[in-house]
Amino acid sequence: MGDLSKNFSRSEFKCKCGECEQVGPDPKLIPILQDVRDHFGKPVTVHSGHRCRAYNESVGGVEFSQHPLGTAGDFTVAGVSPRKVQDYLLSKYPDTLGIGRYRGFTHVDVREGKGRWDKR
Numbered sequence: 001m002g003d004l005s006k007n008f009s010r011s012e013f014k015c016k017c018g019e020c021e022q023v024g025p026d027p028k029l030i031p032i033l034q035d036v037r038d039h040f041g042k043p044v045t046v047h048s049g050h051r052c053r054a055y056n057e058s059v060g061g062v063e064f065s066q067h068p069l070g071t072a073g074d075f076t077v078a079g080v081s082p083r084k085v086q087d088y089l090l091s092k093y094p095d096t097l098g099i100g101r102y103r104g105f106t107h108v109d110v111r112e113g114k115g116r117w118d119k120r
């Protein structure tokens with residue numbers, strides 16, 4: 001039981017540097033991840049949520065990244081290929097969100113407007 005939704009807790013989105021003040025997650029992000037959780041019926045692991053500017057630079061995040069804003073999540077679904085997860089999000093949310101395809105995980109963010117990229 002999460003403190004943000006059935007399956008998600010705020011602590012899962014904490015910056016990995018362990019030193020900064022947590023920003024987010026943006027409340028709009030949670031229903032999307034919960035939707036993915038419910039659609040596939042499998043646990044979702046958030047690998048990166050909030051990233052402060054310093055940590056974002058240390059991992060090579062692009063400057064306009066949504067992670068410092070607390071609006072983004074990089075995640076995987078247990079036993080489901082990232083490609084399948086990405087296909088689902090792209091078909092369910094054709095006109096909104098930032099959706100990034102990576103080989104090992106999926107990026108989603110709740111930016112204004114729409115963003116798409118493929119880094120596989």
Ligand SMILES: [Zn+2]
Binds near residue numbers: 015020
């Ligand atoms: Zn940090």
Ligand SMILES: [Zn+2]
Binds near residue numbers: 067072107108
């Ligand atoms: Zn990301």
